[in-house]
Amino acid sequence: MTKNKTAYSCQSCGAIHFKWAGKCPDCGAWNSLVEEFAEGGASHFSRISEDKKITKKTDGRKIELVKLNGEAQDFPRVKVGINELDRVLGGGLVRGSVVLIGGDPGIGKSTLLLQTAESLARSKNQVIYISGEESVDQVRLRAKRMGINQDSIQLASTTNVGEIISSISSEKNPTIVVVDSIQTMFLEELSSAPGTVSQVRAAAGELTIFAKKNNITLLIVSHVTKDGQIAGPKVLEHMVDTVLYFEGEKDLHFRILRAQKNRFGAANEIGVFEMNEIGLSEVSNPSELFLTSYERETSGSIVFAGVEGSRPILVEIQALVSPSFMPTPRRAVVGWDVNRLAMVIAVLSNRFGLSLFDKEVYLNVVGGLKIEETAADLAVACALISAARDIALPSNTIAIGEIGLSGEVRMVSNLEGRLKEAAKLGFKNCLIPRANEKNKNFAALKKSLTELNLQTIGHVRDLSKFFKKN
Ligand SMILES: Nc1ncnc2c1ncn2[C@@H]1O[C@H](COP(=O)(O)OP(=O)(O)OP(=O)(O)O)[C@@H](O)[C@H]1O
Numbered sequence: 001m002t003k004n005k006t007a008y009s010c011q012s013c014g015a016i017h018f019k020w021a022g023k024c025p026d027c028g029a030w031n032s033l034v035e036e037f038a039e040g041g042a043s044h045f046s047r048i049s050e051d052k053k054i055t056k057k058t059d060g061r062k063i064e065l066v067k068l069n070g071e072a073q074d075f076p077r078v079k080v081g082i083n084e085l086d087r088v089l090g091g092g093l094v095r096g097s098v099v100l101i102g103g104d105p106g107i108g109k110s111t112l113l114l115q116t117a118e119s120l121a122r123s124k125n126q127v128i129y130i131s132g133e134e135s136v137d138q139v140r141l142r143a144k145r146m147g148i149n150q151d152s153i154q155l156a157s158t159t160n161v162g163e164i165i166s167s168i169s170s171e172k173n174p175t176i177v178v179v180d181s182i183q184t185m186f187l188e189e190l191s192s193a194p195g196t197v198s199q200v201r202a203a204a205g206e207l208t209i210f211a212k213k214n215n216i217t218l219l220i221v222s223h224v225t226k227d228g229q230i231a232g233p234k235v236l237e238h239m240v241d242t243v244l245y246f247e248g249e250k251d252l253h254f255r256i257l258r259a260q261k262n263r264f265g266a267a268n269e270i271g272v273f274e275m276n277e278i279g280l281s282e283v284s285n286p287s288e289l290f291l292t293s294y295e296r297e298t299s300g301s302i303v304f305a306g307v308e309g310s311r312p313i314l315v316e317i318q319a320l321v322s323p324s325f326m327p328t329p330r331r332a333v334v335g336w337d338v339n340r341l342a343m344v345i346a347v348l349s350n351r352f353g354l355s356l357f358d359k360e361v362y363l364n365v366v367g368g369l370k371i372e373e374t375a376a377d378l379a380v381a382c383a384l385i386s387a388a389r390d391i392a393l394p395s396n397t398i399a400i401g402e403i404g405l406s407g408e409v410r411m412v413s414n415l416e417g418r419l420k421e422a423a424k425l426g427f428k429n430c431l432i433p434r435a436n437e438k439n440k441n442f443a444a445l446k447k448s449l450t451e452l453n454l455q456t457i458g459h460v461r462d463l464s465k466f467f468k469k470n
Pocket residue numbers: 103104105106107108109110111112133145223275276277278
């Protein structure tokens with residue numbers, strides 16, 4: 001057995017390799033391998049310990065097997081008191097759960113957590129806020145700027161996990177602990193630097209075990225990094241119960257908190273906030289945010305009635321088509337999948353007769369929201385046709401539908417929610433998939449929304465009647 005003295009761990013995905021490479025063979029990140037283990041110091045990692053012979057084998061303790069359909073208790077939850085956050089969490093923080101909050105630097109993670117701490121402290125929870133990044137004074141200054149005045153929040157600035165655990169243990173009944181951020185934390189037992197995969201994992205592991213044992217709810221902040229200098233939240237996602245990501249363009253003032261994973265609620269649920277000097281305020285009707293004010297009809301623009309998690313959201317989609325003098329014309333997308341755009345362009349070219357091969361195409365989802373739904377296909381197709389032909393659709397039009405490769409428009413989920421949101425915001429014309437008519441509750445839905453003019457689309461070629469020059 002050869003003994004590996006050195007190992008490299010990928011700071012992006014956490015994979016361990018014995019040879020250095022410029023590109024991680026597992027996740028494809030560049031320059032993300034960092035030498036982390038020397039002299040067999042990585043033996044606690046399974047990939048490395050595989051070649052150690054397991055010699056001890058004992059009979060395990062006998063565990064009791066129970067019936068699946070027995071009585072179960074619902075998870076005890078603590079409401080944060082910030083509605084947008086509570087919804088994303090699935091109805092509040094579950095006691096003893098571990099929540100990871102990831103996001104780009106400066107997006108507002110500390111701000112959100114300080115507000116969370118305040119709200120929880122106000123409802124008589126024992127909150128401890130540990131900052132590894134900022135001094136106590138810095139946190140106090142932020143709290144002052146935000147008008148947070150809570151004597152009951154306990155504050156400390158440290159990066160030593162051992163210190164944190166022993167300090168928390170000596171506090172009386174702490175229920176919520178905030179650790180900002182996990183990349184600054186380290187365990188004395190490990191020789192690698194804070195922010196490396198092994199430190200981040202071990203620190204999160206120690207804190208998690210401690211929190212679960214003591215029924216403490218743990219909120220961990222994690223930076224998202226693009227350059228792989230420090231380990232990102234990906235290496236922790238599987239260890240925690242809930243993963244929330246903060247999204248948003250830095251120069252726009254609203255932020256979207258999205259549940260990437262949730263063991264206690266629906267994933268993909270979103271909360272919308274607006275950032276201002278006094279912190280993050282909730283946006284309870286986000287559709288208004290993602291629509292530009294509609295006074296004039298402009299070509300290339302249409303509203304898509306999307307669903308994020310359980311919540312319908314209307315967003316404006318804009319397309320711009322211009323002549324290209326490049327061998328490969330540009331296709332640039334903000335807020336949607338560029339491959340999906342390529343597919344819609346190809347379908348329009350083959351099944352609708354709209355050729356864009358010599359055109360540059362830009363697609364923008366207004367407001368910095370990232371849409372992942374394929375139900376946006378039809379809206380994108382409308383925006384592209386409208387932009388290419390310079391024909392505007394009536395400004396009170398929305399479109400929903402997935403497009404297949406043969407040009408057929410496929411059924412979407414939650415049509416009711418989408419249409420109700422559209423009606424609520426005063427839209428009239430709705431281009432929807434004909435396939436949805438087959439649903440047994442469609443007739444009833446149509447009856448209940450008489451203010452809407454529902455136009456069913458079976459195939460992309462059915463769109464041509466909306467784009468006729470007069
Ligand atoms: N004095 C101020 N007035 C208004 N807004 C401010 C002020 N100071 C900071 N902000 C806002 O707060 C944001 C930073 O928030 P916060 O520190 O919570 O982010 P973070 O995600 O914790 O960042 P980091 O990665 O540095 O920890 C800034 O981007 C800015 O929008």
